[in-house]
Amino acid sequence: MTDAPDGGDGLHTMGAGVLAADGTMHAGVNFCHFTGGPCAELVALGAARAAGAGDPQVVVAVGNQGRGIKNPCGRCRQVMADSYPRLRVIVQTPAGARSIAIGELLPWSFDWVAEQA
Template sequence: MLTNSLRDLVKAATAHAVNDNDNSDHTVATALLTRSGRTVLGLKTSHVLGGQCGQNSALSHHAAACPDDPISAITTVHGATGRVISPCGKCRQELLNLDPAIQCVVRDSSGLKAVPVSELLPYAYDWNAVEQPQKIYMWEGYEASIRDGSKRQTIRIDDPFHPGPAQIVFEKGNGEVVTIDATVTSVVETSYRELTVEQARRDGFASLAELHQALNTHYPDLAEDDMTDVVSFEIGSNVGNGSARSRP
């Protein structure tokens, strides 16, 4: 169910779309809701060079009228039918770049619903994430050995890393997410066949056979000639209290 403020936002977008629809250049309207409760409208404008979507228009009006009042929600309506429609891929990306938490009112089989923009664009390019340390996702069972220093390596296939700042991330079965600051110190490409006992020990295993067993569990179709990345790392100064937070 929508909140009353989102229902009013849909009404504003619908009125704008229906009233200004010309079945040609202006067929879609968008309404933005700001954190202070202000509504900002936009209208699609088409021309031979492409034009701009209703979302683009509304974002431009927002930037001109109240740039310091963050956008909290958005919805878009097709003028000829009065139906709520989802933003196109380009507009989804623009909204994601502004704030992944912006609520977008869309329609599915159950009716109107509000979802974060981040959920509208799986595998999106997130320019904020590019600036953050690379994330190394680990099984929660490895946390103790990483913290006590007995595991200083991970072996990956089709999961590339590079030397530099990193975060080791444990997504636990209870929903908790724990991160430990780290630095990737080296990445060495090695075939499965050429992995060594020393690499097994750096990975926290007592023998090469144990390492092979673990790899075969993670990657069931491994062949002798398959290439692996041996990723060595050191954990940061907050090893004693790696940040923990609940999944939103």
């Protein structure tokens, strides 16, 4: 899912996959840039939405060069919690890979919806 080999461009160092409720899979890669660039999870969620998948169920991110499953950054956690509160995220734990609810991954998160009331 990524294309940054040793000595490569380093622009795409993470890949992500999203499983939608209709069973379709959608992929995305990050875009590294000094301004922050989008993370692979958000690109994959955007690709799913662009393809008409409105109810993502599970997301996972992996690092290039065999780095395996990578847990989402704080920004991605907040975006996913705000946009898809029923989403499950596959994370790496000391006991191995595990699927958990985004709310469990981001307890005590900022509640964007409540703040708009």
